Amino acid sequence: QVQLVQSGAEVKKPGASVRVSCKASGYTFNEFYLNWVRQAPGQGLEWMGWINPNSGGTDFSPKFQGRVTMTRDTSITTAYLELHRLTSDDTAVYYCARTWQLAAARWFDPWGQGTLVTVSS
Amino acid sequence: SYVLTQPPSVSVAPGQTATVPCGGNNIVSKSVHWYRQMPGQAPVLVLYDNSDRPSGIPERISGATSGNTATLTITRVEAGDEADYYCQVWDSSTDHYVFGTGTKVTVL
Numbered sequence: 001q002v003q004l005v006q007s008g009a010e011v012k013k014p015g016a017s018v019r020v021s022c023k024a025s026g027y028t029f030n031e032f033y034l035n036w037v038r039q040a041p042g043q044g045l046e047w048m049g050w051i052n053p054n055s056g057g058t059d060f061s062p063k064f065q066g067r068v069t070m071t072r073d074t075s076i077t078t079a080y081l082e083l084h085r086l087t088s089d090d091t092a093v094y095y096c097a098r099t100w101q102l103a104a105a106r107w108f109d110p111w112g113q114g115t116l117v118t119v120s121s
Numbered sequence: 122s123y124v125l126t127q128p129p130s131v132s133v134a135p136g137q138t139a140t141v142p143c144g145g146n147n148i149v150s151k152s153v154h155w156y157r158q159m160p161g162q163a164p165v166l167v168l169y170d171n172s173d174r175p176s177g178i179p180e181r182i183s184g185a186t187s188g189n190t191a192t193l194t195i196t197r198v199e200a201g202d203e204a205d206y207y208c209q210v211w212d213s214s215t216d217h218y219v220f221g222t223g224t225k226v227t228v229l
Contacts (some may be wrong), residue, residue: 044223045164045207059216062122094122097162103151105170106211106218111163121132 002026004034004096004112011118017084020115022096023061029077030054033099035108036081046092050099051079067077086119093117123212125221132227133198141193141224143208151210153183153191157222158205167206168193195226203228 007021022034036048047102051070058070069082083090094115097108126144126180143153153171156164166175172184174191181196197200208221 019155037220045158045209045220047218047220052219061217097164100169102170104211104213105154107152107154107166107169107209108156108164108218109166109169109175111165114163 002098002110004098004110006094006096006112006115009116009118011120012086014087014119014121016086016119017027017082018090018117020081020094020096020117022079022081022112024077024079024098029074031116032103033108034072034079035099037095037097037108037111038088039095039114040092043092048081048094053079064121065086083117086117090117091119122215122217123210123219125208125210125219127206127221127224129222130225130227133195134229135198135200136200137198138201139195139198139226140176141195141206141208141226143191143193143221144189145191145210145219146189148210149186151186153184153186154209155193156207158207160204162208164207170188185192186221198228200228202226 003025005023010018012018030053033050035050038046051058053072072079096112155168157167158164167178168184171186183194205223207223
């Protein structure tokens with residue numbers, strides 16, 4: 001079955017960078033965009049950006065532009081999110097999610113299990 | 122940028138109908154999708170393209186869009202329906218995605 005499995009929880013100090021991985025299985029990795037979505041404690045869902053696994057092309061929410069990197073390794077069907085210059089406001093659960101597309105409709109299914117990133121001095 | 126607004130909470134008695142609105146400018150022109158999130162779990166798709174249900178989602182869950190409001194409706198509400206619900210659209214002008222603010226559905 002289609003599955004996205006993420007790396008484990010991380011604790012980072014302010015100013016550091018974090019890398020979260022998302023291992024895809026059960027489908028052709030290159031055929032579906034992957035997105036990253038985060039959720040701060042007690043808050044809603046916030047879209048961060050997407051990566052095209054086929055080309056490596058990316059696009060980001062303006063909020064994260066300049067501070068985020070999204071890459072992929074097609075040989076191991078894994079996508080990566082890197083967030084730099086971390087602050088306490090980046091403490092959140094980070095999810096990867098696959099894009100489904102039908103004409104002008106685009107939605108996310110499935111989602112990874114989430115990775116908690118805690119930023120604390 | 123495009124904004125989606127949801128009420129923070131909706132309360133409903135078991136067996137009754139829960140209605141969760143999602144407001145956005147001329148949202149009827151967009152395709153709206155809905156997710157359910159249980160505490161401590163990842164979101165799960167419950168409706169896509171306004172009103173289509175993925176396999177495994179019961180017919181009690183339905184969706185509609187009109188004017189500036191999309192609506193998720195849960196009939197014959199059960200305790201297991203208690204969760205946070207989020208609407209989402211794709212903004213074709215930016216190729217970016219937007220989530221609603223989320224609604225906590227509480228079963229009394």
